[in-house]
Amino acid sequence: MNAISQSGNGPDAQSVQHTQAAGVHNCYDADDGFKHLQAHVATSAFDSVDKVDAPKCHPQTRLAVLDEIMDWILLAVTRIQWMLWLNGAAGAGKSAIARSIVALCLSKNIPVARFFFFRTDPTRNSIQPVVATLVHQLVQQLPDLLAIIVPKIQSDPLIFRKSLETQLGYLIFEPLRQLHRECPMKTNVVLLVDGVDECAGHENQKGLVRAIASFLSPRDIPVVAFFGSRAENHLGQIFRSQEVSTSLLQLALDGHYLPDNDIRLFLTEKFAEIKATHPFSDYLDKDWPDPSHVGDIVTKSSGQFIYASVVIIFLSSPRQHPAQQLEIIRGLRPAGKLTPFAQLDALYRHIFSQVENIGQASLILAYSIFGNTPHLVDLEPFFGIPFDTVHVILADLPSIVDYRSSKEALYFLNASLPDFLLDSK
Missing domain, CATH: 3.40.50.300 (P-loop containing nucleotide triphosphate hydrolases)
Structure with a gap:
């Protein structure tokens, strides 16, 4: 048999x-x-x-x-x-x-x-x-x-x-x-x-x-x-x-x-592919993209491939100029009706839809973004949120934020998350 x-x-x-x-x-x-x-x-x-x-x-x-x-x-x-x-x-x-x-x-x-x-x-x-x-x-x-x-x-x-x-x-x-x-x-x-x-x-x-x-x-x-x-x-x-x-x-x-190394390799090869195959490749500068811009994407990816992948998908659109698309990603050009991060936004929305105490969680995240020295022990006098309840409030967000009471601070696992939270749309 x-x-x-x-x-x-x-x-x-x-x-x-x-x-x-x-x-x-x-x-x-x-x-x-x-x-x-x-x-x-x-x-x-x-x-x-x-x-x-x-x-x-x-x-x-x-x-x-x-x-x-x-x-x-x-x-x-x-x-x-x-x-x-x-x-x-x-x-x-x-x-x-x-x-x-x-x-x-x-x-x-x-x-x-x-x-x-x-x-x-x-x-x-x-x-x-x-x-x-x-x-x-x-x-x-x-x-x-x-x-x-x-x-x-x-x-x-x-x-x-x-x-x-x-x-x-x-x-x-x-x-x-x-x-x-x-x-x-x-x-x-x-x-x-x-x-x-x-x-x-x-x-x-x-x-x-x-x-x-x-x-x-x-x-x-x-x-x-x-x-x-x-x-x-x-x-x-x-x-x-x-x-x-x-x-x-x-x-x-x-x-x-060492995910940054893999993300950089992915981006380097994908940019080369865009320059070789895109309908508007003849209008791209031979030195495009600037290495520092690639580095910025790697940094913004925070070790997560989804950000880099979304960027490449956006730049690869055959109906748009890749260099102009990259300027939109870098915030140098208005996006208009284009939605470069729709896939990433949908993921964030799903995660936040599962949060039980979204009101207090939003306050903690906002404080972490805007606070000059955002120590979470200071939440109680500002918002009435006891320090020892922070881990409970953030319990539904371990896949996008890292909170350790010993550090008294919150760390965003995705550098693009504050951009999402600050987007009025």
């Missing part, structure tokens, strides 16, 4: 036959079971053509973190960490890294089933289609699973209406254990879930992590789980819990990976 498909063509449901105590089920039954599975799959969660989806990492960037993650996946010695949490600030490039990991796994014939949550897409912003979507990909890459899973769907057609834990055990972990007993898998299977924080409902987010951790706890099958999300407090709480943390590798996308 070949546990891993080398052809990549996936299974043919009509060829599946199996025998149960009740007798032999015909090919029509197998096809019916597979179609029932397909009816619950969110295709956009793993194969989306939506422009809002992050592409893979730019070539030759993020190499250190990609190597670290792939080394963890390929680990052949005794494994301690069966789950990985990649977290970082809003716009840090987590999804691009996740998509690159998928591509690397597929290129090495490592089975990888993935689900990319996205908050504004109703087909993939809820917990309901997660298991069916993962299962569908697993049977494509591990065809022998189909003969195990289809009978289970046939015997319980309502399985997709049951709890997440029941679905995970019945359709993923039990079948993988059976397959591993019958034909030991020679490589790890990867379950990759990105954008966990974009799944509707905090309890659903925590429940997904907790359930997968529970099924991995026996450590008896070669399955690892990758989670990507912003470092929201409620997710940090579940990942730090005893039931999860003992098997967890946590990677934070911070200065440790």
Whole structure:
């Protein structure tokens, strides 16, 4: 029995036959079971053509973190960490890294089933289609699973209406254990879930992590789980819990990976591409852009790829002059009806929409921007906000601001955030 498909063509449901105590089920039954599975799959969660989806990492960037993650996946010695949490600030490039990991796994014939949550897409912003979507990909890459899973769907057609834990055990972990007993898998299977924080409902987010951790706890099958999300407090709480943390590798996308170098490389190559391909390239100065202007974009990015990416998208518009677009970015030319940072603004608006105490949070942020020496201990005499409540008020903003009581100050993780807050629009 070949546990891993080398052809990549996936299974043919009509060829599946199996025998149960009740007798032999015909090919029509197998096809019916597979179609029932397909009816619950969110295709956009793993194969989306939506422009809002992050592409893979730019070539030759993020190499250190990609190597670290792939080394963890390929680990052949005794494994301690069966789950990985990649977290970082809003716009840090987590999804691009996740998509690159998928591509690397597929290129090495490592089975990888993935689900990319996205908050504004109703087909993939809820917990309901997660298991069916993962299962569908697993049977494509591990065809022998189909003969195990289809009978289970046939015997319980309502399985997709049951709890997440029941679905995970019945359709993923039990079948993988059976397959591993019958034909030991020679490589790890990867379950990759990105954008966990974009799944509707905090309890659903925590429940997904907790359930997968529970099924991995026996450590008896070669399955690892990758989670990507912003470092929201409620997710940090579940990942730090005893039931999860003992098997967890946590990677934070911070200065440790020298993101400024990668962002500069990305910008340098993208500016060269604009100069070579843009319809108005003949009207660009040969020395454009000024290196200091590129440096300003790197600084404004604050280690987060989203700002640099948005700038390049804006400059690449075939209907506008790139040099004039850059002047708009630098604030030297009015934007008019153009909206260079619409994507970034939408991200900030979503984050602020989740803030419970938006009034006091806004006061704290405003004080941090306008105060000459903005020590947060001074908030109480000005606004009546006790210093020891600041961390509670800012609890919904860990992906865009960093607050540590020992410093008595607030640090913006995205240098573009004050611009957003000060924009009257």
